[in-house]
Amino acid sequence: MFVKHLIVAHALLLTIARMLYPGHLNNSVLWVANTLDFNKTYDASVFETTIRVVGGLLSTYDLSGDNIFLEKARDIADRLLPAWDTPSGIPYNIINLARGNAHNPGWTGGDSILADSGTEQLEFIALSQRTGDPKYQEKVEKAIVALNKTFPADGLVPIYVNPNDGTAYGTITFGAMGDSFYEYLLKAWIQGNKTSSVKPYRFFVPTLPHRIRPPFAHYRAL
Ligand SMILES: *[C@@H]1O[C@H](CO)[C@@H](O)[C@H](O)[C@H]1NC(C)=O
Numbered sequence: 001m002f003v004k005h006l007i008v009a010h011a012l013l014l015t016i017a018r019m020l021y022p023g024h025l026n027n028s029v030l031w032v033a034n035t036l037d038f039n040k041t042y043d044a045s046v047f048e049t050t051i052r053v054v055g056g057l058l059s060t061y062d063l064s065g066d067n068i069f070l071e072k073a074r075d076i077a078d079r080l081l082p083a084w085d086t087p088s089g090i091p092y093n094i095i096n097l098a099r100g101n102a103h104n105p106g107w108t109g110g111d112s113i114l115a116d117s118g119t120e121q122l123e124f125i126a127l128s129q130r131t132g133d134p135k136y137q138e139k140v141e142k143a144i145v146a147l148n149k150t151f152p153a154d155g156l157v158p159i160y161v162n163p164n165d166g167t168a169y170g171t172i173t174f175g176a177m178g179d180s181f182y183e184y185l186l187k188a189w190i191q192g193n194k195t196s197s198v199k200p201y202r203f204f205v206p207t208l209p210h211r212i213r214p215p216f217a218h219y220r221a222l
Pocket residue numbers: 022023026
């Protein structure tokens with residue numbers, strides 16, 4: 001319900017913006033079409049780039065229907081994809097946008113961070129749905145399957161994950177470095193209309209309420 005309200009509010013704002021600032025909106029479309037260039041020798045965070053850039057472009061595509069936003073979303077997502085080419089399918093968290101070489105931050109001792117590795121599902125699944133190309137969805141779901149292999153019975157995964165074998169160690173937290181992984185499990189289940197194809201996401205969530213106090217406890221109702 002809340003999501004529907006947000007979408008309605010968003011669409012309304014966009015309509016108002018179109019009426020008040022037609023030139024501005026068109027300028028932003030032109031800027032994206034002509035100036036926005038992702039071919040940069042820049043080490044980008046795979047997670048941040050996914051939620052902000054891929055997500056932002058896809059949302060704008062949904063709201064505007066302008067194909068340029070989908071093309072750009074695909075462009076940047078294609079540049080991120082090699083990050084998932086690891087033995088386990090758990091992505092590296094940093095990738096060079098022009099060169100495509102991926103790695104993890106030095107301070108993790110070479111390991112991937114749980115939240116960084118498990119928070120791309122919504123955007124990549126949405127991209128596959130809109131382009132008809134399953135490769136984006138396949139990459140992000142493989143990471144979930146890999147985590148599932150070592151997933152403890154209580155549903156809580158430590159924050160450091162080895163991209164070679166998928167094993168996880170370290171602190172368990174719903175704060176930084178863990179948080180959005182759990183969020184995305186729930187959101188992917190909702191995005192997939194709670195059908196059998198997204199059951200794996202749901203599978204992770206039910207054990208959580210035993211260990212967590214509200215507001216998480218109401219997840220059971222879903
Ligand atoms: C903005 O784009 C729309 C749709 O392409 C067009 O109808 C409108 O005339 C444009 N407005 C300006 C100020 O260029």
